[in-house]
């Protein structure tokens with residue numbers, strides 16, 4: 001798989017991100033030094049994918065915290081509260097954002113002798129979030145690989161690859177790991193309108209890893225399934241409710257309905273950091289709505305739609321748990337009934 005890192009913290013306490021909006025044409029890294037820089041990069045999808053957003057937010061909070069002078073730990077805690085609220089407002093659906101900032105908040109609240117000790121502990125925690133994510137993704141990949149056969153045709157949507165995480169990705173992790181073990185998957189990548197994460201990022205990442213990838217438009221998913229080209233659908237997720245309902249990139253629920261129709265297994269790869277126990281069902285998950293310009297103005301020089309046409313641009317949809325064959329976490333493979341089995345899987349009951 002590509003050795004490219006999507007998010008890293010430098011020794012000068014700045015955040016460096018790979019600008020994913022310029023891929024696959026250009027590999028450009030951007031240095032972010034303030035919370036405003038980080039907020040803007042997340043909103044613009046320069047850094048994207050639920051786990052990578054969480055890592056960027058954790059590093060971003062640290063980068064902002066170290067910029068300020070503090071006399072007391074209480075002052076630092078107040079600054080952290082402001083930074084947390086601000087970064088949380090960048091994107092609403094990926095729960096990893098809140099999850100990462102809440103991990104830092106616990107560290108900030110712990111009793112420590114002085115400001116320097118708190119800052120050092122925050123840095124260590126932010127680094128741990130990134131290191132753990134790489135480990136978690138690799139384990140998800142190993143579990144998911146047990147569900148696949150050597151020459152399977154796989155359909156995937158959006159980008160749940162290495163650059164959407166610290167390393168390996170979630171839905172693409174079994175493909176990278178299988179490839180290293182001599183599997184010869186045939187992967188179909190949905191282009192993923194309107195922002196083309198499938199075409200620009202997934203097709204690129206798989207090509208870099210020499211995995212057989214075929215790019216299709218989103219509306220071609222039915223025909224490739226009907227023609228018997230697909231043995232499994234693998235997707236990532238931005239938030240999983242306690243009952244297994246799953247929010248992922250817009251178009252995912254349609255794929256799940258198609259997969260169900262054609263009797264094809266539909267797998268969700270979900271680090272436990274994307275499970276949100278406070279959402280009982282998918283109806284509790286906030287769905288980000290983005291500018292209609294992404295639909296009307298993104299890709300061609302000439303207008304893609306008539307002027308002032310009304311648009312509706314939800315960035316995610318929720319797949320009903322009844323359509324999900326299994327959810328794969330770093331702890332293993334969970335099958336329905338998700339309400340009971342997810343909690344038991346994570347030993348919460």
Ligand SMILES: CSC[C@@H](O)[C@@H](O)C(=O)COP(=O)(O)O
Nearest residue numbers: 048049050158160164236237249
């Ligand atoms: C491992 S990434 C999982 C999800 O975050 C991914 O599938 C997805 O939908 C990303 O959406 P994006 O809007 O590009 O951040």
